[in-house]
Each structure stands twice: as structure tokens, then as C-alpha cells.
Amino acid sequence: MNEVVFNRYPKEQNEYSALVKEINKQKFKTEPLAMVVTYGCQQNVSDSERIKGMLLQMGFDFTEDAEAADLIIFNTCAVREHAEDRVFGNVGALKHYKRRNPNKIIGICGCMAQQEIVKERIRKSYPYVDLLFGTHVQYRLPEFLYRLYTGNERIFETSMEQSVVVEDVPIKRDGTFKGWLPIMYGCNNFCTYCIVPYVRGRERSRDYTEILKEARQMVKDGFKDITLLGQNVNSYRSPVLSDSGEEIDFPRLLRMINDIPGDFRIRFMTSHPKDCSEQLLLAMRDCEKVAKHLHLPFQCGSTRVLEKMNRRYTREGYLKLIKTAKELMPNLSITSDIIVGFPGETYEDFLQTLSLVKEVKFSALFTFIFSSRPGTPAAQMEDPISREEKGKWFRELLKVQEDISKENETKLVGKTFRLLCDDYGRKEGYMAGHTDTNICLEFEGDSSLLGTFVVVETEYVDNCLTAKLI
Numbered sequence: 001m002n003e004v005v006f007n008r009y010p011k012e013q014n015e016y017s018a019l020v021k022e023i024n025k026q027k028f029k030t031e032p033l034a035m036v037v038t039y040g041c042q043q044n045v046s047d048s049e050r051i052k053g054m055l056l057q058m059g060f061d062f063t064e065d066a067e068a069a070d071l072i073i074f075n076t077c078a079v080r081e082h083a084e085d086r087v088f089g090n091v092g093a094l095k096h097y098k099r100r101n102p103n104k105i106i107g108i109c110g111c112m113a114q115q116e117i118v119k120e121r122i123r124k125s126y127p128y129v130d131l132l133f134g135t136h137v138q139y140r141l142p143e144f145l146y147r148l149y150t151g152n153e154r155i156f157e158t159s160m161e162q163s164v165v166v167e168d169v170p171i172k173r174d175g176t177f178k179g180w181l182p183i184m185y186g187c188n189n190f191c192t193y194c195i196v197p198y199v200r201g202r203e204r205s206r207d208y209t210e211i212l213k214e215a216r217q218m219v220k221d222g223f224k225d226i227t228l229l230g231q232n233v234n235s236y237r238s239p240v241l242s243d244s245g246e247e248i249d250f251p252r253l254l255r256m257i258n259d260i261p262g263d264f265r266i267r268f269m270t271s272h273p274k275d276c277s278e279q280l281l282l283a284m285r286d287c288e289k290v291a292k293h294l295h296l297p298f299q300c301g302s303t304r305v306l307e308k309m310n311r312r313y314t315r316e317g318y319l320k321l322i323k324t325a326k327e328l329m330p331n332l333s334i335t336s337d338i339i340v341g342f343p344g345e346t347y348e349d350f351l352q353t354l355s356l357v358k359e360v361k362f363s364a365l366f367t368f369i370f371s372s373r374p375g376t377p378a379a380q381m382e383d384p385i386s387r388e389e390k391g392k393w394f395r396e397l398l399k400v401q402e403d404i405s406k407e408n409e410t411k412l413v414g415k416t417f418r419l420l421c422d423d424y425g426r427k428e429g430y431m432a433g434h435t436d437t438n439i440c441l442e443f444e445g446d447s448s449l450l451g452t453f454v455v456v457e458t459e460y461v462d463n464c465l466t467a468k469l470i
């Protein structure tokens with residue numbers, strides 16, 4: 001499609017932002033309240049942080065109370081039917097709030113909003129939705145709000161004519177020690193079941209100098225866990241060369257971020273097996289700050305089905321990659337995504353998924369029953385297997401993984417780990433944290449430990465893996 005354009009955050013958006021802020025001061029006695037609801041993946045969470053950053057600059061404060069909110073934005077996901085149904089249900093429920101307060105602004109953005117069919121449904125059936133904007137024009141939120149404040153028109157803006165990477169969009173991060181750092185947007189892969197390339201556009205990588213600048217700032221701000229984000233993160237390729245004229249690909253970028261001084265961890269997601277090179281595995285092994293955790297979705301253990309999915313690797317290729325990864329990093333934790341019941345998948349194909357799961361012994365799996373997305377090639381494929389039958393396969397898979405997880409757990413007893421304490425435990429007086437291999441452990445401790453690294457030893461208590469500070 002279109003050429004990629006690299007921009008700074010446009011001056012006119014800052015001007016619109018200042019105008020909206022001024023109107024807000026005149027319209028409201030105190031700061032107006034915005035509620036941003038995020039559905040779907042980490043990319044959406046990261047986009048919402050930028051939406052909140054722009055809103056903060058326009059003088060908004062934040063609430064989670066829809067009744068109190070003067071502006072509600074739903075940042076939506078189109079990957080699964082279930083998520084879309086939830087959005088329509090929740091937007092429907094806003095009708096009453098709007099009736100009670102006609103000045104309340106209701107907006108929808110994200111991947112769902114980018115689809116023409118959704119846009120038209122919202123336009124016709126949800127007249128109280130004032131604003132709908134797609135993934136490519138998100139940075140123009142100040143302009144949209146200004147137009148809503150000063151005009152009488154609803155705004156529906158989903159243009160994708162130009163693929164733009166906009167730097168310096170204001171940001172309000174949700175966390176203080178764990179954060180997202182998008183390094184590329186979009187996807188070129190067109191897996192036949194996936195809507196992402198249609199709603200997020202083709203791959204656009206950020207300039208590596210911008211990424212390094214943001215990473216340095218995050219470390220300076222106290223972030224201890226930085227996750228590099230991209231729909232196909234390991235196909236990253238900087239649009240500009242290094243000072244010495246070399247290409248900066250993903251392994252090189254990892255090494256550069258690893259060189260930033262400070263005590264922090266680097267994670268990344270989501271990787272595609274076809275772009276998982278030996279250079280990447282070597283960079284993971286060599287970089288002490290890069291977490292020894294690889295999330296590598298294989299989706300199905302049958303090469304025949306992988307071809308129908310357009311995944312561009314084979315079962316054998318995937319297993320070879322895992323073997324190399326484990327040889328290079330014996331303690332590596334590997335997680336994956338699996339789709340059960342892709343159109344045309346037989347029980348024999350599914351058995352190949354089960355055997356792959358048993359062979360690799362994943363630390364964790366994210367498993368889904370196939371969900372058809374209108375507009376994708378898979379939605380046109382014959383799908384003779386009933387949902388009930390797929391449900392049976394699904395439960396079989398869960399049982400196999402449950403046994404593997406128990407087996408993996410016993411191997412962890414009596415070991416020492418460095419955790420980033422990132423949450424409260426389920427019991428009073430307990431905290432929780434993640435190892436760099438992404439295992440969550442609970443230990444006795446207090447909230448002063450939040451956001452710090454601690455060292456623990458694991459033990460079995462009441463049939464449950466737990467940990468104690470050492």
C-alpha cells in the first residue's frame with residue numbers, strides 16, 4: 001500500500017490541545033473527567049497511555065466512573081468476536097448515561113473502529129456515539145475534540161491513506177516501574193485467521209534513535225521492566241542506519257538497549273517463528289538484561305494446517321528453533337499461543353499439536369478455540385468440525401498442559417530467583433513478583449518492596465509453590 005511517513009507530533013495538534021484546554025477551563029469548574037477503557041492486547045494498552053497523555057495535556061483528569069465521566073473513550077480490539085460483542089454491549093449501556101447528561105462525549109477507537117462494517121454499524125445504530133477514530137489517526141485526538149466542542153457534527157475518521165509513525169505523542173504511563181515501549185507497528189504477515197494487518201496496516205518500524213531515547217528516559221524514570229512491543233516485534237528493522245552505516249535489526253536493537261546503564265529487565269512481544277533468527281537467540285543469551293523468556297506462538301503442530309494459516313514455518317522448523325534456543329539458554333522459559341479447531345483441522349492434526357506440546361514442555365500456553373473474523377481468508381474456509389467437538393479437543397489440550405505445568409513446577413523447588421516485586425499477594429502480608437523467566441511467585445513481605453528486585457528461595461507449602469525472601 002502506501003508509503004510510510006515519519007513525523008514529529010504535529011505542531012497543529014499542540015495548538016488544538018491548547019484550545020481544548022482553554023475551552024475546558026471555561027466549560028467546567030474543575031478539571032473535566034475522562035474515562036479510557038482498554039480492550040485487547042498490550043499494543044492497545046500502550047496506545048491508551050498515549051491517548052491519556054494527550055487528554056492530560058488538554059486539561060482532563062481521569063475517572064473509572066462512567067456516570068461521573070465527561071468523556072468516555074473505548075479503545076477496542078478486533079481480534080476475537082467475544083471482545084467485539086463486549087464492546088457493543090458496553091457501548092449500548094452508555095445510552096442511559098448520555099440521556100442523563102447529553103454533554104457527555106462518547107468515543108470509540110482502536111482496531112474495531114478501523115473496520116468499515118463496525119464504523120457503519122456505530123453510525124447507524126449508536127447515534128449517541130460522538131466520535132470514532134481509527135488506529136492511524138489516533139494522534140489527532142486534540143483536533144477531534146476541538147471539532148466536537150465547536151461544531152455540531154459527529155466525527156468518524158478512519159483514514160489509512162498514509163502510514164504514519166508519529167514520535168513524541170504525549171504519554172501518561174499506567175505503571176511506574178513496568179512499562180511498554182512500542183518499537184514497530186502493523187504487520188505484513190497476513191496469517192489467514194488474523195485481522196491485524198487490515199486494521200493496523202503494514203509494518204512500520206520506529207527510528208532506533210527514538211527508541212533508545214525513550215528507553216533511556218524510562219530507565220531514568222525508574223522503570224525496572226521494559227517490554228518492547230510490536231505485532232511482529234522480531235521483524236523490526238530501523239528505517240535509519242547506525243552512525244557507522246550498519247542496519248539495525250531486532251537483535252542489534254536488543255544489544256543497544258542492553259547497553260543502557262541501569263538495573264532493569266528487557267522483555268519483548270510478540271515474536272514470529274519465521275523471524276526468530278539465531279542472531280536473536282544469541283543476543284538473548286548474551287544480554288544480561290534481556291529476560292530469558294521467549295513467547296513464540298506456534299498456533300498448530302500440523303504443517304498442513306500451518307500452511308493453511310499462512311504461517312510460513314513448519315512443525316520441524318519450529319522444533320529445530322526451540323532445540324537451538326534451549327541449547328543456547330538451558331533455563332529459557334518458552335510460552336506459546338495455540339489455536340484449536342482451525343477450519344479444516346482434523347483430530348489427527350490436533351494430535352500433532354498435542355505431541356508438540358508434550359515435546360517442548362512449555363512454561364505456559366495461551367489457548368483459543370478458532371474464532372472466525374469477517375474479512376479474513378479463514379472466514380471463507382470450510383469448517384466442518386462442530387464447536388462442541390473443538391471444545392473436547394481444547395479440554396484435552398488443557399489437561400496435557402496442566403500436567404506439564406505441575407511437572408515444571410516441581411523442578412523449581414529449592415531454587416533461588418531474583419524477582420521484580422510487582423503486585424500484592426493473594427493473602428494479607430504477602431507480595432508477588434516475576435522471575436526473568438516470567439514465573440510468578442508469592443512471598444511474605446510488605447508493600448515497601450513494590451517495584452524493587454528481591455531474591456527469594458522457592459519451597460512447597462500446602463501443595464503450592466511459594467517463596468521466601470533470603
Ligand code: SF4
Binds near residue numbers: 187
Ligand atoms: S503475525 Fe499473523 S497473527 Fe500476528 S499480527 Fe501478523 S497476521 Fe496477525
